Amino acid sequence: MNLTTKQKQHLKGLAHNLKPVVMLGANGLTEGVLAEIDNALAHHELIKVKVASTDRELKNAIVDAIVRETQSTKVQLIGHVLVLFRQSEEMKVALPRAK
Numbered sequence: 558m559n560l561t562t563k564q565k566q567h568l569k570g571l572a573h574n575l576k577p578v579v580m581l582g583a584n585g586l587t588e589g590v591l592a593e594i595d596n597a598l599a600h601h602e603l604i605k606v607k608v609a610s611t612d613r614e615l616k617n618a619i620v621d622a623i624v625r626e627t628q629s630t631k632v633q634l635i636g637h638v639l640v641l642f643r644q645s646e647e648m649k650v651a652l653p654r655a656k
Contacts, residue, residue, distance in 0.1 A: 560630055560642070564652045568603060568632045571650065572640045577607040585610075586619050595627050598643040602650045603632075606639045 560568070578597045581590060597604045606623065610616040620639055624631050629643035644650070 560632070560652075565632055567653050568642050568650070569640065572603055572605060572632065575603070575605050575640075577605040577638060579604070580607040581609055581619065586622055591623070591626050594623060594641070598627055598629055598641060599645055602645055603640070603642050606641060608637050608639055610637070 578601070579590065579594050584590075594604070594606060608616050608619055610619060616637070620631065620634060623629070623639070623641070627641070627643065629641040632640040632642050634640070642650070644652075
């Protein structure tokens with residue numbers, strides 16, 4: 558799903574007060590973590606994930622893998638916090654219309 562700049566700005570505003578629901582630890586990205594992220598996206602649509610990695614290349618690879626495996630959209634990545642969005646059937650998060 559490709560989001561417009563206006564839609565991303567809207568989602569960033571909604572995500573501002575959210576706390577990370579999934580935190581990647583020393584074990585990195587495992588099947589269990591991916592399942593948890595997938596479950597959280599199905600339930601909330603818009604989530605934050607904390608990626609604790611000091612290596613920037615590794616962190617970007619993990620983020621790309623999460624986006625690919627969960628078929629979600631990266632809204633933003635600030636520091637170690639990743640904001641993800643994936644619209645569900647119920648469309649809980651209303652997006653501004655694309656032009």
